[in-house]
Amino acid sequence: MAAPAVGVGAALARVRASLPAVVQITAAAFVAYAIAHWGLGHPIPFLAVTVAITSLGLQRDARPRRVFDTALGITFGVLLSNLSLVLFGRGVWQVAVVLAVVLLLGRLVHPSPGFAIGAAVQASLVQLIPVQGVAEYSRLLDAVIGGAVAIAATALVPRNAAALAKNEAKGLIGALAQALGDISQALRRGDSDAGLAALEELRRTQDTLDAWSTELESAASIARLSPFMRHHRGRVDRLVELRTSIDLATRNLRVLARRAWSLSWDGRHREELADLLGDIQSGMLELRLGLDDDAMLHQSRQTLLIAAARLEPDHLHGAQLADSVLLMQCRPLVVDLLIASGMDPEAARTALPEVK
Structure with a gap:
């Protein structure tokens, strides 16, 4: 039913x-x-x-x-x-x-x-x-x-392509957050099935990315032509910048998912890595809400900055080399998400701790 x-x-x-x-x-x-x-x-x-x-x-x-x-x-x-x-x-x-x-x-x-x-x-x-x-x-x-x-x-009689583009952005960020949650569970329980589910979810995001690009191109063209939609130009420009960051974050998350799936086959419970990915997921979900609420966008940035401060191998106790490699692969992902939250790219990169 x-x-x-x-x-x-x-x-x-x-x-x-x-x-x-x-x-x-x-x-x-x-x-x-x-x-x-x-x-x-x-x-x-x-x-x-x-x-x-x-x-x-x-x-x-x-x-x-x-x-x-x-x-x-x-x-x-x-x-x-x-x-x-x-x-x-x-x-x-x-x-x-x-x-x-x-x-x-x-x-x-x-x-x-x-x-x-x-x-x-x-x-x-x-x-x-x-x-x-x-x-x-x-x-x-x-x-x-x-x-x-x-x-x-x-x-x-223009179509509000900017609103459709924002809806595509929400759907994509939500899908990425769901995949990140599955990766976290794969590491926490040593569950390769959860890791595989994350990979499959991320493969399906390409259609949404393509649809988002189409909506943004339409929104930009309509905003230039229509006198009734010119006030949407700033919002469209912001969505274009967001799309670039989220596209990069998606690529990095796919790499992360493949690594986590490979690690999860040994059945080990990686609680610290799972908690870290859970924090990044929280920041991503707040980023999604931030498309409608500037306060949530600020909250997303703060959550991601806290997660960024932990992206250094010494924060993992008794970690194997493969665990440290996965943690390092989280660094570009968090930078992309910080930029998506409106942070300056250089400031986002300097938010990461130095690797000793």
Whole structure:
């Protein structure tokens, strides 16, 4: 009975995340239809609507450049299809030829497969559906209207990509903290299964890192273009800096996880190392809360500084060489997390004790 609940929760989360995009697409489609139908008198301006919808899409990547490229590709397909109608008329073989040409030229002029597919879909509609009451070229005009409205919508009805980027950051930091907790348990109990679980969790974080990068690129582009989102520039810049630090922390944590998994096979209980990693995990969880609360961000920094002061092999009593190596691998991780908490990089590095 638990699995359906998880599925429903994930579905509702997708709906909530898509609401800004749904509002943006609906508004753009309505405006494009209004301009073409009531403004220009086109009876059924389906291309104005479909181009606006397809150009915006529900993708994470809401960058104006991506919207422009998609609109350009679709309009390109409509243009080629109209030229075919003028030169060769309408028919089955004409549809096949136009699709092949549009797909090949689309791949030639743009690296995105979506560019070619979008152009081909709209070109096939032009070929298969006769226009009623207006000239054939009116559909090219409809496509231009749909694309222009879609581009305008990215500025006038923007998606709050900065909020989505922050949510991705929270999810990633939470996943890293969970993995660090599993590493701690692997060392505390000599449990190789917990170490393996941490490795698997960290491997899954790459998709979240990639999604976070996409959201940040979209947020930065929208903040530059939209007059309604320019006040988010500072927050976006902060998230970009955070992403760099967390990316490095993720890489260091993967190295740490592999070392801990290897150590845990001997079944020894490494309480001191486990406690140290538990303190770093606490700082990471506070860092996650600090994305919404500056006081927690300060608390995270203090927790990590206390952990940093213990990152010297002499703090481990009777440790083997392998234990000391793992402790030393915690040093770059803590530096990355301190920088993520807003600390100056040089100050973060000098917070580490000297190794004797």
